[in-house]
Amino acid sequence: MIWNPEAECMPVEQRRRLQLAHLKNLVERVYEKVPFYRKKFQQAGIKPKDIRSLEDIQKIPFTTKDELRETYPYGLLAVPEAEIEEVHMSSGTTGTPVVDAYTKKDIEVWSESMARTLSMAGTTRNDIIQNAYGYGLFTGGLGVHYGAKLIGANIIPMSSGNTSKQILVMRDFKTTILTCTPSYSLFLAEAAKEEGVDIRSLSLKAGCFGAEPWSENMRKEIEEKLGLDAYDIYGLTEITGPGVSSECEMKNGLHINEDFFYPEVIDPETGNVLPDGAKGELVFTTLVKEGTPLLRYRTRDITFLFHDQCPCGRTTVKMHRLFGRTDDMLIIRGVNVFPSQIEQILMAVEGTDPHYLIVVDRGASHLDELEIMVEVESKFFTDETKGLETIRSKIEHEIKSKLGISAKIKLVEPKTIERSIGKAKRVIDKRKI
């Protein structure tokens, strides 16, 4: 079902006029209110009045994640602080968080986006949504929550983990819509089986899965094992959280809520805008955002855009499911992790430049498993096992507390990790996604 036919099925030309009006307003606002953007405009030699068409957006310089870190916490704020009603953040490359600050209206836009997303998966006010995305600074939990509230569905705020209770609630409260990471859905299916619950025979009809990369094969597996329709949803904290784009019942590309989030795909090397169908880096401009607006934000996600006449009736542009990233960011159980963050922790613990290798795999549990192989150097080697065990548990603890993920540390002999010429190979991703 379509949550907002007027917006989602609007004739393309009419939407473009709307987008342009939003863009002009946005540019005026940030030029006036955010010194960071004013400086950028001045350096590029442009003024707000130079943005006269949607194509003129290409005159505006990109915004990067590094810049978001540099302006932490409130450098991009375009409203008085008192207008901010909620803050979310995700970790950046150095551990400096990337902040999204929402005004009342920003939360409304987010709720609207998520209402559209959940509706695409068939959610109505009669549904029971079991939300197993984490509640907290992570946008997954509250994003789904706000969308569900707007629809008027029954939302069960489970948050992540607590698997036995998830299954209990799913059975006893007759959950119809499941929201979580795709890998966790498979984990739930396995756990249900072990507890003697036939998850297929419960009331599940659809699932909105995102926050980590997955594939068509994985969709088939999820649909088979859980007995539901699995939908891909996409979003990132910087832009708003989940709700940026999602699949309709055709399961052929993700409809972008482009009246809010204006997409472009660029060549990551040259920065040139690419046409429909050409793979490149996804870039977003938050057309209506008040709190922390972003102009041409480089997501580092690789995809292509396409316009088709979707049988669902929506006229919004679509993006293909993600192909990967232009940087080395890993998404582990929905948590963004850069190898450089792990390296910093290793260096801090050992006080040395370690040779390490990160191995990511999905074991029998279907959940991402992270193993970090660290070469034992003479500097921190001791003649007692407890010395090494202490270092190992310290690294595990630091990774858990700083990055929020569990890692298994494996101590290995020197030179066992392959040395390569030039850029060291630090990551082996064995996940079949």
Added chain:
Amino acid sequence: MIIKQISIFLENVAGRLAEVTKLLAKHEINLRAMTIADTADFGILRIVVDQPDKALKVLRDGGFTAKTTEVLAVEVEDRPGGLAKVMEIFQQNHVNIEYLYVSLEKNKDKAVVIFKVEDLKLGQKIVEEHGLGGKVSL
């Protein structure tokens, strides 16, 4: 007396110990004592050899993580109660033991036991005072 022990980090991989012994044999280094402390993923091999400095170099050149630790070599009478006597002396004098193992060395009817103690100076003092380490030559 205080002697040098060499510790070597070993992953739990088939054949790693054999490579250590092969390397030592090639360089004609004689093993006098050895023990392994193991965990699920790795082990630490501790050895006492006739040429510790050469052994350390050979092992490091061979790509092993190795280091030297000072330990006590203590004479223990090879009869029931022999070790008990030494342990009692250590206990009475607050010499805390991290680990111990037996060497191949033997002086007449006395066995030589390798002790890693928490406080090496204290341990050495007690060993000397009680005449437990005078004749060991590893």
